[in-house]
Amino acid sequence: MATDQRQADPNRTLELLWDVQPAPTRGPKPALSVRQIVDAGIAIADAEGVAAVSMRRVADELGYTTMSLYRYVPSKTDLLELMVEHASEVPEAPDGLTGWREKLRWWATRTVDVYRHRRWALDVPLNSPPMGPNQIKRMEQALEALDETGLSGGEMLGILVALSGYVRGHAQLASTLADVEARTGTPQAAWDQAYGRMLTTFVNPAEHPTLARIVTQDGFASYAEPDDEWLGDDFAFGLELVLDGIERYLERRMSPE
Amino acid sequence: MATDQRQADPNRTLELLWDVQPAPTRGPKPALSVRQIVDAGIAIADAEGVAAVSMRRVADELGYTTMSLYRYVPSKTDLLELMVEHASEVPEAPDGLTGWREKLRWWATRTVDVYRHRRWALDVPLNSPPMGPNQIKRMEQALEALDETGLSGGEMLGILVALSGYVRGHAQLASTLADVEARTGTPQAAWDQAYGRMLTTFVNPAEHPTLARIVTQDGFASYAEPDDEWLGDDFAFGLELVLDGIERYLERRMSPE
DNA sequence: CTAGAACTGTGTACAACATAAACCAAGTGC
DNA sequence: GCACTTGGTTTATGTTGTACACAGTTCTAG
Numbered sequence: 101m102a103t104d105q106r107q108a109d110p111n112r113t114l115e116l117l118w119d120v121q122p123a124p125t126r127g128p129k130p131a132l133s134v135r136q137i138v139d140a141g142i143a144i145a146d147a148e149g150v151a152a153v154s155m156r157r158v159a160d161e162l163g164y165t166t167m168s169l170y171r172y173v174p175s176k177t178d179l180l181e182l183m184v185e186h187a188s189e190v191p192e193a194p195d196g197l198t199g200w201r202e203k204l205r206w207w208a209t210r211t212v213d214v215y216r217h218r219r220w221a222l223d224v225p226l227n228s229p230p231m232g233p234n235q236i237k238r239m240e241q242a243l244e245a246l247d248e249t250g251l252s253g254g255e256m257l258g259i260l261v262a263l264s265g266y267v268r269g270h271a272q273l274a275s276t277l278a279d280v281e282a283r284t285g286t287p288q289a290a291w292d293q294a295y296g297r298m299l300t301t302f303v304n305p306a307e308h309p310t311l312a313r314i315v316t317q318d319g320f321a322s323y324a325e326p327d328d329e330w331l332g333d334d335f336a337f338g339l340e341l342v343l344d345g346i347e348r349y350l351e352r353r354m355s356p357e
Numbered sequence: 358m359a360t361d362q363r364q365a366d367p368n369r370t371l372e373l374l375w376d377v378q379p380a381p382t383r384g385p386k387p388a389l390s391v392r393q394i395v396d397a398g399i400a401i402a403d404a405e406g407v408a409a410v411s412m413r414r415v416a417d418e419l420g421y422t423t424m425s426l427y428r429y430v431p432s433k434t435d436l437l438e439l440m441v442e443h444a445s446e447v448p449e450a451p452d453g454l455t456g457w458r459e460k461l462r463w464w465a466t467r468t469v470d471v472y473r474h475r476r477w478a479l480d481v482p483l484n485s486p487p488m489g490p491n492q493i494k495r496m497e498q499a500l501e502a503l504d505e506t507g508l509s510g511g512e513m514l515g516i517l518v519a520l521s522g523y524v525r526g527h528a529q530l531a532s533t534l535a536d537v538e539a540r541t542g543t544p545q546a547a548w549d550q551a552y553g554r555m556l557t558t559f560v561n562p563a564e565h566p567t568l569a570r571i572v573t574q575d576g577f578a579s580y581a582e583p584d585d586e587w588l589g590d591d592f593a594f595g596l597e598l599v600l601d602g603i604e605r606y607l608e609r610r611m612s613p614e
Numbered sequence: 615c616t617a618g619a620a621c622t623g624t625g626t627a628c629a630a631c632a633t634a635a636a637c638c639a640a641g642t643g644c
Numbered sequence: 645g646c647a648c649t650t651g652g653t654t655t656a657t658g659t660t661g662t663a664c665a666c667a668g669t670t671c672t673a674g
Binding site for chain 2: 107108109110111114118223225226227228229231233236237239240243244247253256257258259261262264265266267268269270271272273276277280283284285286290291293294295297298302303307308309310311313314317320334337338340341342343344345346347348349
């Protein structure tokens with residue numbers, strides 16, 4: 101990647117994310133647009149992962165030279181950020197949801213759905229705080245869900261960070277387990293076999309009593325061979341844990357001292 | 358990075374992680390060792406982040422040629438995985454801990470401590486399931502903490518994944534917020550200013566009522582300018598939420614129908 | 615004891631990468 | 645129409661991971 105990026109310009113990045121370009125009047129008409137470039141990048145990432153997205157590749161896809169992209173986007177880092185922003189469109193919350201818990205469940209599930217459909221989004225290195233319209237809208241939705249609880253802004257943000265953390269972290273772990281083959285170029289079967297051999301070879305009851313017991317009881321099977329649901333049930337399981345935790349916090353907080 | 362890695366060899370990676378080399382008898386004595394190489398890589402990452410770790414750089418640090426490293430390590434991907442494994446040493450659990458909750462709290466805090474001291478570990482792309490001795494030992498510790506609850510192996514694993522997800526996700530968000538400057542090369546102040554301007558410009562009460570209210574109430578301050586504690590309090594807050602969730606799950610699970 | 619096999623470190627080479635700089639043509643405002 | 649701004653291209657630079665061939669070293673089989 102050569103030098104990557106010497107310096108970032110937050111203001112320029114924000115302009116791009118929120119699509120408020122100064123709209124130049126002078127020079128020749130632009131043949132491309134930021135949107136086209138971002139969409140091309142997304143298409144490549146959807147098909148072949150984010151590693152396949154290079155400036156050259158995007159430009160080729162559009163039929164222009166590599167350097168032409170730099171007239172629209174300051175750096176590859178910004179392009180990736182724009183891709184994530186555009187890829188994670190936020191659906192409007194349906195009307196039927198009642199109560200913070202139902203709303204947050206919906207929110208978390210929608211959020212993890214983005215990662216499910218655009219797994220590459222998790223591979224884009226996170227360099228700056230969430231700044232794009234969709235990211236902000238997503239925050240707003242979660243906060244709206246919590247609004248009815250009467251908590252302070254700080255408390256609501258704390259809960260949001262905790263929940264986001266869970267969602268992102270779980271998605272990342274799940275994605276890693278599910279996509280070993282795509283990530284390493286080595287067949288899933290080879291990984292499974294190696295992993296199994298590792299477990300039986302190194303996980304002896306002396307040093308790892310609990311793990312060893314679980315392994316022999318075969319409770320590990322569903323993790324060693326993740327199903328097509330991308331650990332969907334597992335995500336829901338953990339989500340309810342977190343929601344339960346929030347509920348208990350509310351009970352304690354609201355109950356008379 | 359040219360081609361990065363065409364194919365990974367899980368078995369070779371496992372051999373390296375668990376340090377079970379076939380120990381060759383024939384050729385010249387090796388002047389280097391895997392351990393030295395990994396340590397050199399860790400030193401660089403500690404000082405300048407994982408982006409500064411290149412094969413050339415590591416070799417230079419050791420006084421050898423780039424290609425000599427490939428006699429010890431099959432690829433840079435493996436080197437990074439070894440670095441993470443070695444960097445995340447697992448302390449023995451202290452004796453004083455009583456009850457699963459206290460143990461899990463200790464566990465989660467120790468785990469996030471690793472990320473706190475080696476922030477680069479979060480930047481290493483996660484390509485394979487946890488396989489190294491330290492990763493496994495960490496799993497074992499968490500499972501041991503849960504052992505007393507009498508849950509099934511599957512349930513314990515579900516809880517482990519949820520908790521790990523929270524820990525990793527939160528650490529990643531916190532690290533992003535705390536290290537913008539190091540990551541982008543742009544001063545923290547410039548980011549704060551840009552972010553603040555974004556909030557006031559685009560977050561209008563019409564579209565983002567809740568967020569707008571919180572921003573004007575200044576509940577955002579602590580997030581816009583993360584303190585030295587690396588959102589420590591915030592991590593603890595979310596952790597208790599998750600632990601509460603687990604507790605409630607246990608109560609429900611164990612109570613007579 | 616000697617021939618070859620196994621192994622180490624090095625040098626060279628290559629393809630891919632992000633991006634800087636100079637350039638010309640296209641369009642606008644004065 | 646002239647200066648200035650802008651868009652797309654060309655060319656060039658420095659870095660990256662790693663394939664490959666080679667020369668020297670150490671052990672082992674005969």
